[in-house]
Amino acid sequence: MISRLRRSRRPYLLAPAVALAAVAATVAPADAVPAARTDVALEWYDVTAETIGAAGAPSQITNSRTWAIGWVAAARALRDGGRSPDYQDAALAGAVHHTLSALVPARATELNAALETTLDRIPDGRAEDTGLAAGRAEAAALLADREGDGLDPVSVNSPFPTPDPAPGVWQPTPPAYGPGLQSGNRFARPFLLASADQYRLEPPPAPGSPRYEADLAEVRDYGAADSTVRTARQTETAAFWYGSSQVLYTEPLRVALARSGAATADRAALVALFHVALVDTQIATSDSKYAYLSWRPVTALRAGGVTDWTPLHVTPSHPDYPSGHSTYAGAAEAVLTALTGARTAPFELTSPTAPGVTRTYTAWRQLTLENIDARVWSGIHTRTADVAGARLGREVAAHTLRNAERLLG
Structure with missing residues (x-):
């Protein structure tokens, strides 16, 4: 099934119904053109x-x-x-x-x-x-x-006890100082992963290490609410990708589906494998997050003496490493690239968290790169957490595609 979808890949594809209508119009009078399916x-x-x-x-x-x-x-x-x-x-x-x-x-x-x-x-x-x-x-x-797979809202947000304060260890973040969320994802049953920790990331940089210090300095300067170095375009990028990844990626996947000339079965498989990969990626993300419990930039900076530092956007209530937005982006990019090609005709995208802004893309990787930057410029993730997240998402997506026939038959 997947091989057929790959063979049908072309850089510019009209939806089959549109293509059929265009052909019919060249060979028959207007009143004889059959309705497109x-x-x-x-x-x-x-x-x-x-x-x-x-x-x-x-x-x-x-x-x-x-x-x-x-x-x-x-x-x-x-x-x-x-x-x-x-x-x-x-x-x-x-x-x-x-x-x-x-x-x-x-x-x-x-x-x-x-x-x-x-x-x-x-x-x-x-x-x-x-x-x-x-x-x-x-x-x-x-x-x-799938009954009882642990992906219901109650199980996803099962209670998580806040760990004792220590350097580098996650603590609830301002302004709400709420408990850790989505910790239950790591206990859910994946679709294709053998276990939540199958692709667990290596540990994040240790506090005080050169990589850690460089990450923190970048977020301090570019992610502050009152940053004087972040550009207007960077601020817009942070706002654009601040919302739900699932909502933001609904249109890109639709673009890929609409432009695919593959058989109906393979087009259904495209949507299926995209979301299977994303479920398993979110499970794997939760595993690494709660295995390492890495504190957020706002906690690290305030503990280091910058007591009034505030991020551009409110920090989500779960650990820093890896970035969930970046894991989502990496997995989405990998599935779309493998099944439809790395590039597509230009398409426009809007965001509910950046009203009035429209962006145009021609490659799935562009979305990932913007997600990586956006979380730093929002002040809510380190770059290492973002880059590692994108890699984790790609690894889980590759696993999904390798095992697609086991799932689809």
């Missing part, structure tokens, strides 16, 4: 995004799990590539609808309407019936298999 993968991608955006879980990894279950089920239902387009459309819609209905029941009315819209376009008959049944069956089986 609706891209059901893109349709249900949007339904998934809207459903989670409107009524998803409060924890990011739980929402990544929802994406992963729905789209792995769809990819499994579509693994027989010889099936008709009607079967494929019904199977994909059935798998994602069943998953979302089970995990986001508050959106039942909207989900049922979306399914009806898809099925109304498919002729009644065996292809529709068997496709829908196959999608639902795969979703039901995977939901049952």
Whole structure:
């Protein structure tokens, strides 16, 4: 499956429906052009995004799990590539609808309407019936298999006792001084990792070491709320990437899906493997964070005598090393690069934490590099935590891709 997707890779790809319409227009009169087939993968991608955006879980990894279950089920239902387009459309819609209905029941009315819209376009008959049944069956089986996997919001944020104060050791950060969050991720069951610590990072630089001192000096100068060296563009970058990684990467993944000319099964696999990699990456991130309990820059700087130092953005309530935003970016980059190529036609991206700002990208790596810089310029991570995070994300994503057939069949 994955090899087929790689072979279909091209630098500029129109969505299949658009390409078919363009060809038809060159060989037939306008009144004879058949209607382009609706891209059901893109349709249900949007339904998934809207459903989670409107009524998803409060924890990011739980929402990544929802994406992963729905789209792995769809990819499994579509693994027989010889099936008709009607079967494929019904199977994909059935798998994602069943998953979302089970995990986001508050959106039942909207989900049922979306399914009806898809099925109304498919002729009644065996292809529709068997496709829908196959999608639902795969979703039901995977939901049952993932029951109790520890990725529910309560388990993700299980209580974490604050460690005793010591140089280099994480302590609650201002202004809320809240307890450590997402510590439960490291106890959850991954999709493909053998264990949460399979790719545990090496220890962070020791307090007082040259690397540690250089990291801290950079955050002190460039990440302060009142920094006099951070440029306007750097401040904008920090704000742009401050929000949820899952929200910020929804559009880049959609761009990749819309531009892919691969078979429907492989396009479903793209979405599935992206989110499987991100679930496992977030589990691995939590493992390294809570194994090393590295304190945040604000704690280190104030303990070192800069008692009034304040970061540009509020520091999240968990340890510094590694940066979760960077692990997410690294994993996303690795999956998108492997399955769609390193570069794409220009696409625009906006951010809910930088209203009015639009940025244009042509390569997935650009997003990772901006994430690494942004967390330093926000004053909430050291550069070492960011760079190591991106590497961890890439390693987990590579593991996901190597073991994709074990997951998808």
